[in-house]
């Protein structure tokens with residue numbers, strides 16, 4: 129029987145969430161007054177543009193549609209489930225219904241093909257609070273793409289949004305036309321235009337993709353970003369082990385080589401060794417709900433407190449918490465988090481675990497940890513890495529993890545693992 133008082137945790141989550149919803153309501157009022165009073169938004173042309181784009185999207189009885197703040201409680205829209213998103217890897221085998229995909233061979237190379245569409249939509253970021261997003265395939269973060277080192281990732285991209293967009297991959301991409309920036313190749317894609325991006329999956333690691341249209345910070349912050357995971361190829365690791373660790377080739381022993389290859393197998397979704405690891409994707413993000421150039425809501429995977437505590441009997445049975453609940457993990461399983469910082473407006477973000485220390489692989493490009501036994505890592509904008517956790521010695525119960533920017537934690541980026 130867990131020793132923690134679960135109802136206490138549930139009450140605290142509820143209180144924080146109510147405070148967040150209340151503060152958002154007053155934020156909107158402040159903005160509305162400022163705009164009506166002709167004060168503008170600090171004279172920034174870019175920000176004024178954002179303000180206009182936003183007000184375009186609210187028709188009918190004016191901004192009062194903003195006032196639809198729900199009580200604390202569940203999320204009502206079911207388009208996106210942050211709990212499902214944790215485990216949704218698209219490898220070309222049709223893992224996600226709203227992401228057309230295929231995997232096939234071409235000239236001896238594995239092709240993983242995906243169809244992405246940019247759309248304007250709204251996403252739920254707190255109960256009753258919608259954010260006017262621009263999104264790949266209607267979801268924020270965009271779909272997670274997963275390939276093996278050396279594969280070709282083919283993304284058929286169509287822009288159905290009202291603004292011009294691209295897809296820029298953080299990969300070692302040898303063809304400038306495929307970089308997804310306004311200056312190269314097809315440039316930005318206007319409404320109705322399409323282009324097929326092709327990227328070699330390299331290097332192994334956890335990477336980032338995002339729209340690179342201008343103004344950049346708006347196109348990213350609105351939701352056009354996601355994760356690309358490149359699994360290391362164990363055969364390549366055996367041949368070039370020095371590329372996957374901090375040792376020089378002359379220092380690689382047979383033992384180390386074997387260790388690196390074994391580790392690569394746990395990272396490669398095509399190997400049985402990978403099945404033994406519980407893998408999750410967490411994209412740290414934030415939302416500037418009043419378009420003043422600062423975030424009001426923070427989250428891992430878009431929804432504030434989505435991995436917080438609702439009502440539970442303390443044995444993994446939930447009375448409420450269909451859309452908000454801790455991430456349940458098996459204490460005997462190795463836990464791996466692919467972590468990406470997609471935040472705008474704040475320079476850094478972080479990941480901190482309570483009662484736990486973890487290994488960290490910066491950018492996920494090495495097979496030996498770059499930080500060992502730490503309980504906090506920070507990531508700059510677009511930085512990412514792999515976190516590996518072992519709870520096998522811990523008692524069952526709730527273990528918190530959150531951004532250690534205290535403000536981010538209180539404004540949504542606070543979560544729990546429920547170790548069972």
Ligand SMILES: [Cu+2]
Pocket residue numbers: 262291292293294339340341347348352
């Ligand atoms: Cu864009």
